[in-house]
Structure formats: C-alpha cells, structure tokens
Amino acid sequence: MEGLYVPVSCQQCQDAPCLKGCPVGAISRNEELNRVEVDYDVCIGCRTCVSVCPFGAMHYNAIDGKVAKCDLCDGDPQCARFCDIKAIEYxxxxxxxxxxxxxxxxxxxxxxxxxxxxxxxxx
Ligand code: SF4
Ligand code: SF4
Ligand code: SF4
Structure with a gap:
C-alpha cells in the first residue's frame, strides 16, 4: 500500500493546552526562545499533557516515565540542519x-x- 508521511511536531502554542492541563506546573512558556518547555524535575508522568495536546505532539517515554516533546533544540533545530533536501526550515x-x-x-x-x-x- 502507498503511504504518506506527514511529520507533525510541537507547535509551541501561545496558549498551550498542555501547559494549562499540567496538574503540577511542570510546563511553562519560554518567551525568549519562543517555546513551551517541560521541567523534568517537576513532571510526575501523569500524561495529562499527552491527552490534551491537539496535535499529538507530546510523547510518553515508558522507560523513564516522563514525557517528551520538541524543544526546538535550543534554537538550533537539528531536523532542519540535517534534512538533506531542505524540506524543513526554521x-x-x-x-x-x-x-x-x-x-x-x-x-x-x-x-x-x-x-x-x-x-x-x-x-
Ligand atoms: S505539546 Fe501540543 S499543546 Fe503543548 S505546546 Fe506543543 S503543540 Fe501545543
Ligand atoms: S506528564 Fe508531566 S508535564 Fe505532562 S501533565 Fe503530567 S506532570 Fe505535567
Ligand atoms: S530535531 Fe529538535 S527542533 Fe527538530 S523536531 Fe526534534 S527536538 Fe524539535
């Protein structure tokens, strides 16, 4: 069967549902880097953010019991850097x-x- 690959990463929402839904305040918005961040020392792995993200951009890592999302690689996105055909731009x-x-x-x-x-x- 023919497949279609559509990558969807975190949109760094201005009014982020994941941030609003986190019961322990582990998610915040960094205005300087224009991204939504997870504080892994505070995260309790409840996965509320996974269920409320409208883009399916929050992932759960069963190995460490924490969530993971795109953090824009601290302003130097490696996906954009290494995409051979330059399909990704920052x-x-x-x-x-x-x-x-x-x-x-x-x-x-x-x-x-x-x-x-x-x-x-x-x-
Ligand atoms: S994880 Fe989802 S809800 Fe949170 S900022 Fe990214 S796209 Fe928005
Ligand atoms: S998994 Fe972590 S970051 Fe996500 S809502 Fe729960 S405590 Fe907050
Ligand atoms: S490589 Fe970096 S910027 Fe690209 S999707 Fe992954 S975390 Fe985000």
Missing part, C-alpha cells in the same frame, strides 16, 4: 506569512497571464 512566524503572500501573489499573476494569453488565442 523561520520566524512573520516570514512564513510573507512567503505565503508572495506565493499567492505569484499564483494570481500567473493565472492573470494565462487568462490574457487565452483571450489573445481566442480573439
């Missing part, structure tokens, strides 16, 4: 929206040119 959220606008504008201008070419052809 960018600012603002840059992502500018890039999307650029792609949308390009698509619109291409459609406009195609429509003009069609008009010429049918005239």
């Amino acid at each position: 960018t600012d959220g603002g840059d992502v929206s500018i890039e999307k606008k650029r792609v949308a504008a390009l698509r619109l201008s291409t459609v406009k040119k195609q429509a003009a070419a069609l008009d010429e052809h049918t005239a």
Whole structure:
C-alpha cells in the first residue's frame, strides 16, 4: 500500500493546552526562545499533557516515565540542519506569512497571464 508521511511536531502554542492541563506546573512558556518547555524535575508522568495536546505532539517515554516533546533544540533545530533536501526550515512566524503572500501573489499573476494569453488565442 502507498503511504504518506506527514511529520507533525510541537507547535509551541501561545496558549498551550498542555501547559494549562499540567496538574503540577511542570510546563511553562519560554518567551525568549519562543517555546513551551517541560521541567523534568517537576513532571510526575501523569500524561495529562499527552491527552490534551491537539496535535499529538507530546510523547510518553515508558522507560523513564516522563514525557517528551520538541524543544526546538535550543534554537538550533537539528531536523532542519540535517534534512538533506531542505524540506524543513526554521523561520520566524512573520516570514512564513510573507512567503505565503508572495506565493499567492505569484499564483494570481500567473493565472492573470494565462487568462490574457487565452483571450489573445481566442480573439
Ligand atoms: S505539546 Fe501540543 S499543546 Fe503543548 S505546546 Fe506543543 S503543540 Fe501545543
Ligand atoms: S506528564 Fe508531566 S508535564 Fe505532562 S501533565 Fe503530567 S506532570 Fe505535567
Ligand atoms: S530535531 Fe529538535 S527542533 Fe527538530 S523536531 Fe526534534 S527536538 Fe524539535
């Protein structure tokens, strides 16, 4: 059967359900690094954060009884660094929206040119 691989990692939510759901306050938001962090000295391994994360991005490690999630590798994401085909980029959220606008504008201008070419052809 043909498969499709769609990696989904932690979105570092601004208003993080995992943070809100942790009964012992082991999860916090680091505004400087723009990430949601787990304090493993405080975590009791209850897995509430695993069940409330809407992205399935919190994982449970049965070996040490603690949870694990993407921590952005302290600002140097190794997944982005080692992806051979550069399918992963580490960018600012603002840059992502500018890039999307650029792609949308390009698509619109291409459609406009195609429509003009069609008009010429049918005239
Ligand atoms: S683990 Fe889930 S809920 Fe928590 S910050 Fe990441 S994506 Fe958001
Ligand atoms: S598993 Fe740890 S981090 Fe997650 S909700 Fe429970 S105590 Fe908090
Ligand atoms: S390599 Fe680092 S940045 Fe990439 S998903 Fe894993 S923890 Fe997150």
